[in-house]
Amino acid sequence: MHLSAKLKYAVCAMLELGLQYQNQFISVTTLAEKRCIPGPFLEKLLLQLKHAGLTTSRRGPDGGYSLALPPDKIRIGDIFSAVEGPVNFTKGFETQEATEIGDFFAEIEKDVREALNTKTLQELCCHARKCKQLSQPPHQHPFFI
């Protein structure tokens, strides 16, 4: 039970947009190169995220994509459901099973949804920034005293 490549691309792209939030728009090409995502595939993906209300875009030169909301207003679960559709554990059980099993699974579904919704893109960004700091040689600040 692993994540689809598409979802991983989406998280990756959203992370990058989150790190650059409030700077300029980022073109699909730039983002694709930076994050090693197949260009045309990313294009469709970002559009899908736009339709879900998570990204926004501008055409023409210096255009590109950007987050539609501040990172702390975007939950990881929002990215999941934008890409894979909403978490739904109850659909598809036959009528008899709908009550017998469906009701029961509705509770589990709620817990899973909650697990995905407690963390935000903001938190992912913070985590990523911390990683970057640790992995890079400490910057030599000019030393005033």
Next chain:
Amino acid sequence: MHLSAKLKYAVCAMLELGLQYQNQFISVTTLAEKRCIPGPFLEKLLLQLKHAGLTTSRRGPDGGYSLALPPDKIRIGDIFSAVEGPVNFTKGFETQEATEIGDFFAEIEKDVREALNTKTLQELCCHARKCKQLSQPPHQHPFFI
């Protein structure tokens, strides 16, 4: 993001086995008819559940399948991972992303796993029994006073 047909079949079958726990073995054919699951498909599925340690079986006449453990020792998450493999949100990120995103997702993964593991087959069985009682006309008990 819905459940696969296979997983639904599995839950359904395990529920039936749970309801019949400590009675005789149930043949694949009987179970398939009772729960409207394609026979040969169910056969493979029950075998898979057996390999995961959730069911046990006996061959020959009057043989069939049964739970390998009491229903309260089987968590819903156990059925999930027996069928779909263990929940794994971290695999498949590139080396760079492994720390940047993987670590972060490990926590989410833990929460999801927990959501699936807090409920047991026992609880599902109780719920199903309650449903059955409600849906059936109340049995006319002999009245002693």
Next chain:
DNA sequence: TTATTCCTTACCAAATAAGTCTGGTTAATG
């Protein structure tokens, strides 16, 4: 008006999912 970028649609190949078919192996029973 032109270069740059998003947007739309259609298409393709490979993998997975869902399900079938055939034949073998085990074990209870008369």
Next chain:
DNA sequence: CATTAACCAGACTTATTTGGTAAGGAATAA
């Protein structure tokens, strides 16, 4: 000990989904 009822194992089929490509249209800054 033959028969029969069941599980077991594998190859095979078909349809859907996934991951990805290609080509052209529409908007916008310079």
